[in-house]
Amino acid sequence: MDLDFIKKLIKKNDTKIVMIVMDGIGGLPREEDGLTELETADTPNLDSLAAKGVCGLQQPVASGITPGSGPGHLALFGYDPVKYQVGRGVLSALGIGFDLKPEDVAARGNFCTIDENGVVVDRRAGRIPTEKNIELCNMLKGIELPGVDVFVETVKEHRFLLVLRGSGLSGDLIDTDPQRVGEKPLQPRGLSSEAGKTVELVRRFIDEARTLLRNQHPANMILFRGFSKKPCWPSMTEVFGLNCAAIAAYPMYRGLSRLLGMHVLETGQAIKEEFDTLEDNWDKFDFFFLHVKKTDSYGEDGDFVRKVKVIEEVDREIPRLLGLKPDVIIVTGDHSTPSALKFHSWHPVPVLLWSKYCRADNVKQFGERACISGGLGPRIPAVDIMPIVLANAKRLEKYGA
Amino acid sequence: MDLDFIKKLIKKNDTKIVMIVMDGIGGLPREEDGLTELETADTPNLDSLAAKGVCGLQQPVASGITPGSGPGHLALFGYDPVKYQVGRGVLSALGIGFDLKPEDVAARGNFCTIDENGVVVDRRAGRIPTEKNIELCNMLKGIELPGVDVFVETVKEHRFLLVLRGSGLSGDLIDTDPQRVGEKPLQPRGLSSEAGKTVELVRRFIDEARTLLRNQHPANMILFRGFSKKPCWPSMTEVFGLNCAAIAAYPMYRGLSRLLGMHVLETGQAIKEEFDTLEDNWDKFDFFFLHVKKTDSYGEDGDFVRKVKVIEEVDREIPRLLGLKPDVIIVTGDHSTPSALKFHSWHPVPVLLWSKYCRADNVKQFGERACISGGLGPRIPAVDIMPIVLANAKRLEKYGA
Numbered sequence: 001m002d003l004d005f006i007k008k009l010i011k012k013n014d015t016k017i018v019m020i021v022m023d024g025i026g027g028l029p030r031e032e033d034g035l036t037e038l039e040t041a042d043t044p045n046l047d048s049l050a051a052k053g054v055c056g057l058q059q060p061v062a063s064g065i066t067p068g069s070g071p072g073h074l075a076l077f078g079y080d081p082v083k084y085q086v087g088r089g090v091l092s093a094l095g096i097g098f099d100l101k102p103e104d105v106a107a108r109g110n111f112c113t114i115d116e117n118g119v120v121v122d123r124r125a126g127r128i129p130t131e132k133n134i135e136l137c138n139m140l141k142g143i144e145l146p147g148v149d150v151f152v153e154t155v156k157e158h159r160f161l162l163v164l165r166g167s168g169l170s171g172d173l174i175d176t177d178p179q180r181v182g183e184k185p186l187q188p189r190g191l192s193s194e195a196g197k198t199v200e201l202v203r204r205f206i207d208e209a210r211t212l213l214r215n216q217h218p219a220n221m222i223l224f225r226g227f228s229k230k231p232c233w234p235s236m237t238e239v240f241g242l243n244c245a246a247i248a249a250y251p252m253y254r255g256l257s258r259l260l261g262m263h264v265l266e267t268g269q270a271i272k273e274e275f276d277t278l279e280d281n282w283d284k285f286d287f288f289f290l291h292v293k294k295t296d297s298y299g300e301d302g303d304f305v306r307k308v309k310v311i312e313e314v315d316r317e318i319p320r321l322l323g324l325k326p327d328v329i330i331v332t333g334d335h336s337t338p339s340a341l342k343f344h345s346w347h348p349v350p351v352l353l354w355s356k357y358c359r360a361d362n363v364k365q366f367g368e369r370a371c372i373s374g375g376l377g378p379r380i381p382a383v384d385i386m387p388i389v390l391a392n393a394k395r396l397e398k399y400g401a
Numbered sequence: 402m403d404l405d406f407i408k409k410l411i412k413k414n415d416t417k418i419v420m421i422v423m424d425g426i427g428g429l430p431r432e433e434d435g436l437t438e439l440e441t442a443d444t445p446n447l448d449s450l451a452a453k454g455v456c457g458l459q460q461p462v463a464s465g466i467t468p469g470s471g472p473g474h475l476a477l478f479g480y481d482p483v484k485y486q487v488g489r490g491v492l493s494a495l496g497i498g499f500d501l502k503p504e505d506v507a508a509r510g511n512f513c514t515i516d517e518n519g520v521v522v523d524r525r526a527g528r529i530p531t532e533k534n535i536e537l538c539n540m541l542k543g544i545e546l547p548g549v550d551v552f553v554e555t556v557k558e559h560r561f562l563l564v565l566r567g568s569g570l571s572g573d574l575i576d577t578d579p580q581r582v583g584e585k586p587l588q589p590r591g592l593s594s595e596a597g598k599t600v601e602l603v604r605r606f607i608d609e610a611r612t613l614l615r616n617q618h619p620a621n622m623i624l625f626r627g628f629s630k631k632p633c634w635p636s637m638t639e640v641f642g643l644n645c646a647a648i649a650a651y652p653m654y655r656g657l658s659r660l661l662g663m664h665v666l667e668t669g670q671a672i673k674e675e676f677d678t679l680e681d682n683w684d685k686f687d688f689f690f691l692h693v694k695k696t697d698s699y700g701e702d703g704d705f706v707r708k709v710k711v712i713e714e715v716d717r718e719i720p721r722l723l724g725l726k727p728d729v730i731i732v733t734g735d736h737s738t739p740s741a742l743k744f745h746s747w748h749p750v751p752v753l754l755w756s757k758y759c760r761a762d763n764v765k766q767f768g769e770r771a772c773i774s775g776g777l778g779p780r781i782p783a784v785d786i787m788p789i790v791l792a793n794a795k796r797l798e799k800y801g802a
Contacts (some may be wrong), residue, residue: 028760036760061800062402063781064788065410068801081801082406088802108802226802340758344799346792347760348776369776372762378457378778 001387003078003239006396010241015327015393017242017287018278021076022314023069023253024296024337026057026349026368030304037295037304037339038350039367041311045318046331046352046366053329053354055363056376058385060335066346069296072334073256077236077289078386086259087171087228092161094255096153100230105169105198107227109152109160110177111136111219118184123177124158125219133160136219143208145201155251162205162224169229170195173202177223185223198227235261236287240390245284247277248291257289271310275317282324296344299337307339328355328392330385331366348379355392402788404479404640407797411642416728416794418643418688419679422477423715424470425697427458427737427750427769431705438696438705438740439751440768442712446719447732447753447767454730454755456764457777459786461736467747470697473735474657478637478690479787487660488572488629493562495656497554501631506570506599508628510553510561511578512537512620519585524578525559526620534561537620544609546602563606563625570630571596574603578624586624599628636662637688641791646685648678649692658690672711676718683725697745700738708740729756729793731786732767749780756793 027036060067071081089106113122148166172191188202246257249269267277298307332351361375428438461468472482490507514523549567573592589603647658650670668678699708733752762776
């Protein structure tokens with residue numbers, strides 16, 4: 001739904017909304033008993049909430065489309081992820097709290113391994129430890145480019161951030177990451193005529209980096225993805241009139257929240273600690289986004305059992321959440337990450353919405369198959385969720401006379 | 402979904418997809434036991450596939466819209482049938498296997514009956530027998546027009562095809578069929594300035610035809626509909642990266658497939674023979690469209706029992722299909738043709754999708770009512786099916802970081 005349309009209907013209220021995003025929550029059945037991770041998990045509190053709430057399955061982007069975490073979250077926050085696109089470089093910058101200026105160009109860097117012919121043999125340089133990354137970034141920080149400031153920042157393991165600051169820069173560059181081993185890194189190339197200057201600077205940076213890293217092993221080269229500038233989007237406060245807080249342990253989600261004008265709260269990494277943060281800040285905000293990362297991490301590891309445990313851990317915090325007496329609760333994910341696939345997937349994501357006024361359906365269990373017959377339907381577009389949330393929070397005016 | 406959006410996400414894979422289209426598969430319950438044709442049919446193999454797959458009901462065009470076979474198939478192949486329109490003239494040409502060139506203009510003709518005042522009294526000339534049509538077309542073949550080649554081809558009963566071949570022709574003409582009796586045929590008229598030459602040629606053709614047919618009865622005049630040129634659409638290979646084959650016994654479906662760049666395979670007419678063709682060509686293609694016509698034909702005849710038999714015939718071939726070990730199977734129709742209506746209808750069409758990664762729902766039977774509670778939902782747009790198929794075939798990249 002168009003944000004301008006919603007914006008005109010917003011009215012003030014003092015209701016409180018909590019959106020719990022279990023990253024990659026959706027799954028696929030395992031062979032032994034035909035149950036998914038969520039169906040396997042013992043979730044008495046979520047099931048009880050599902051029974052009182054309205055359920056369904058949501059599609060972050062569109063039918064058949066496997067979303068990255070950026071699009072998946074943007075859609076949940078009501079921003080059409082096809083219209084609101086954010087580059088990987090910007091996401092990396094926001095993720096480590098790098099204060100990106102409007103004119104900056106950011107790129108996500110990977111340390112990689114090349115052989116004597118310059119061919120990429122490991123796109124992640126064996127996932128070098130973060131300490132090694134810091135050491136290598138310190139070397140790259142020595143690179144100077146004419147007319148721009150250069151920032152090289154460690155993200156984690158093999159991942160780093162490059163930011164060029166100066167005037168006349170463009171994010172319209174192809175990735176130099178060939179996306180597969182057995183090929184050489186691609187030469188920087190512009191996608192528009194404005195990118196010429198940036199292409200030349202990036203080329204120089206890569207050349208110097210190659211020289212500096214040539215005796216390192218395994219991280220003897222770099223690859224770039226997602227050259228981009230910080231987008232200028234309306235904040236969730238501007239659009240929805242909500243004072244929003246993000247409780248997220250991982251940099252990427254903190255950065256994304258900041259992009260939408262959320263206040264990013266300091267929090268411990270554990271799920272229990274995230275709920276502590278929720279309690280501690282309960283009086284200060286209207287909308288809380290609470291992000292749980294490990295469902296996705298274990299999904300990507302193919303670890304069915306640990307993914308189940310994380311879901312159960314979240315379930316145990318639900319009574320504390322209810323104790324705060326929120327007006328609207330949403331529990332869902334930004335995409336599915338079935339352990340069976342070890343990767344994000346296109347499968348619709350279970351969603352549960354509860355409020356005093358939600359009109360409960362017949363779903364009694366928070367699981368993929370149970371949610372098919374829920375009141376939200378088996379493939380509601382994720383961007384439709386925020387309007388329903390706002391309606392349940394009595395924060396939307398009637399449309400038309 | 403926009404084809405350009407999908408195209409950017411396509412990745413190569415060697416997975417194989419089979420789409421079985423039982424034309425007009427959807428039906429309505431008969432009085433004696435309240436079951437539809439599909440619900441009545443004994444389909445152990447399709448039911449077993451439904452139990453392991455994900456089901457639903459799809460809408461080829463939109464809610465309440467009864468699709469022709471053209472739009473119905475285009476939607477299944479992922480082409481929005483409202484955006485990708487093909488004229489009736491072109492469809493008629495495709496239907497009789499006429500080899501239309503890019504510059505040709507085709508129109509669907511009807512022999513009709515006019516009274517002494519030139520007023521149409523029967524738009525179909527009493528549905529004259531095809532033999533008579535051939536005789537009349539032979540007369541019209543004598544008409545010569547300056548600077549263009551003229552083709553007049555019998556279709557069936559009162560229907561024929563007119564093709565003008567030459568440079569500078571346009572399909573932008575109104576129909577001359579007034580769509581009701583009691584009115585005179587409309588004068589040819591252009592809808593754009595480029596149509597002038599074509600209008601003049603069509604006017605001359607009609608004048609000469611009126612003279613040639615004036616002593617015939619009841620077919621003493623002609624009406625034209627759907628002037629059109631062959632559209633220039635991106636092929637399924639360009640958009641989806643699929644090497645596609647069509648197995649269809651009827652000319653119209655072969656022509657439509659050709660329009661999308663499919664390889665049209667030689668095949669016998671019987672369902673068993675179509676599956677023979679599938680087996681024989683298994684190694685050569687990624688995507689197979691297998692078309693079954695008789696479900697629709699018997700639906701249009703109002704022959705409930707024979708329609709049931711055709712469905713059962715398809716069901717018996719499913720084990721052979723499974724023996725080929727396809728990666729993705731879709732079974733559906735291009736629209737519903739309930740025997741009770743003897744015509745295409747607007748009712749959503751049962752659809753079954755199976756792959757190793759499809760996330761099975763609770764549907765255990767391939768039937769209209771069972772599919773309502775399927776994971777694909779009770780009215781998924783047909784154009785959404787191809788993206789889901791591609792996802793299940795692991796032929797789509799993740800969208801966004």
